[in-house]
Amino acid sequence: xxxxxxxxxxxxxxxxxxxxxxxxxxxxxxxxxxxxxxxxxxxxxxxxxxxxxxxxxxxxxxxxxxxxxxxxxxxxxxxxxxxxxxxxxxxxxxxxxxxxxxxxxxxxx
Amino acid sequence: xxxxxxxxxxxxxxxxxxxxxxxxxxxxxxxxxxxxxxxxxxxxxxxxxxxxxxxxxxxxxxxxxxxxxxxxxxxxxxxxxxxxxxxxxxxxxxxxxxxxxxxxxxxxxxxxxx
Numbered sequence: 001x002x003x004x005x006x007x008x009x010x011x012x013x014x015x016x017x018x019x020x021x022x023x024x025x026x027x028x029x030x031x032x033x034x035x036x037x038x039x040x041x042x043x044x045x046x047x048x049x050x051x052x053x054x055x056x057x058x059x060x061x062x063x064x065x066x067x068x069x070x071x072x073x074x075x076x077x078x079x080x081x082x083x084x085x086x087x088x089x090x091x092x093x094x095x096x097x098x099x100x101x102x103x104x105x106x107x108x109x
Numbered sequence: 110x111x112x113x114x115x116x117x118x119x120x121x122x123x124x125x126x127x128x129x130x131x132x133x134x135x136x137x138x139x140x141x142x143x144x145x146x147x148x149x150x151x152x153x154x155x156x157x158x159x160x161x162x163x164x165x166x167x168x169x170x171x172x173x174x175x176x177x178x179x180x181x182x183x184x185x186x187x188x189x190x191x192x193x194x195x196x197x198x199x200x201x202x203x204x205x206x207x208x209x210x211x212x213x214x215x216x217x218x219x220x221x222x223x
Binding site for chain 1: 142144150151152153154157164165168200210211212213214215216217
């Protein structure tokens with residue numbers, strides 16, 4: 001049974017701070033890793049993906065992958081109130097995604 | 110450039126009725142995935158289809174649920190004899206012909222069973 005674990009939160013950070021979201025996964029053979037953002041009542045929106053060990057940066061977002069530790073993280077720099085949402089970590093197997101339950105992020109003005 | 114389209118956005122059914130959820134993938138995408146999100150739960154994979162083929166239905170309940178993606182027209186997720194436990198948000202995602210990794214989600218259908 002493939003599992004993806006996330007702290008449910010909420011993670012509360014002040015505006016302008018760095019938010020750090022973490023995810024662990026059980027299937028050591030997983031190759032692709034995704035972060036989605038989901039606002040309440042809305043559908044998941046892709047933020048970024050990462051395939052290789054190390055860091056990948058896209059604007060204010062940085063994804064970090066450590067396959068040896070089976071650990072993925074997402075850093076959000078200069079957090080804004082509009083970043084308040086649930087962040088979903090997803091791991092791709094052969095063809096389908098396994099999602100964690102998500103971490104709720106609250107950014108206070 | 111339209112994204113993934115789903116309809117209806119909201120669907121109310123009484124116990125025992127049938128629910129039909131439709132999904133049109135993004136232009137150029139021929140891979141469709143259905144996910145269900147129960148209240149306070151994560152997204153759960155249900156089924157993966159390509160045109161006229163079910164590739165992976167390992168997440169589909171054994172009874173009452175079926176899915177198709179015909180040569181022409183949208184993908185359909187069909188739930189027969191709905192029960193209150195079927196109340197959830199149902200999301201469709203699509204990816205490219207090349208089986209690209211990235212899945213893009215539609216707005217979802219919120220099913221309420223009375």
